Amino acid sequence: MAKKEYSFELKSSLAELDNLCQNLEDCGQKIGLSKKQIFEINLALDELFTNIISYGFKDEKEHIIKVTITPQNEELCLCIEDDGIPFNPTDFAIPDVACSVENCKIGGLGIHIIRKLMDDICYERCNDKNVLTLKKSLADNEP
């Protein structure tokens, strides 16, 4: 089977989350993903994208964030690339999530969610870009 690749670009604004959702719906339908899988991929990429927009850029210029999705056998490979400051989300400590309302801290929750939803996360810095590759197994495909 030929390896097909889907990619799209987002501008550095939180309003682009709607665009992310739309692109993932389209791409998910083409690949044949379940609604649950599309939801989970959307959530993981949303958390990353929001992090990049919130902390990644030190200037007011518009930047481009590139998303590439490659289905490989029983696995989906998601790659997200930005030209922000070096930032490795896998460096974050895993937060203690079982806590009370009073003690609950929200920091690091996004990366915790990504770790839970994805099977593998790999960070690289190449050519002054952050390249994060996420892998998600498609074996548990439910409708």
Add this chain to the structure above:
Amino acid sequence: MEIIEEKQSGINIFRLNGRLDSNTSQGFEQKIFQAISDGSKNLVVDFKDLDYISSAGLRVILKATKAIKREDGRIMLCSMQDYVKEVFEIAGFDSFLPIVSTMDDALQSF
């Protein structure tokens, strides 16, 4: 995202419709904190028509829960769709937030 606010026998109800993410959570935060500063003690958030939530949405819910507790008030979360509920579970928030199945359950708890 659309937020419909209504009041039923002293309880402020927020019906969320659409997607609660980092782009829309600020609008919801403003509305819910306005109600708290206006003296509302009993809040219900209806998730029935909410299709999506990210950690930015969870953050607002947590912040509002802390604020309402300080005022000796209460918040109830009801009618979550499965995927949305799962996000609360992944975050571990289901263990300490009052999540109930239906609006009736939420209203009766006050």
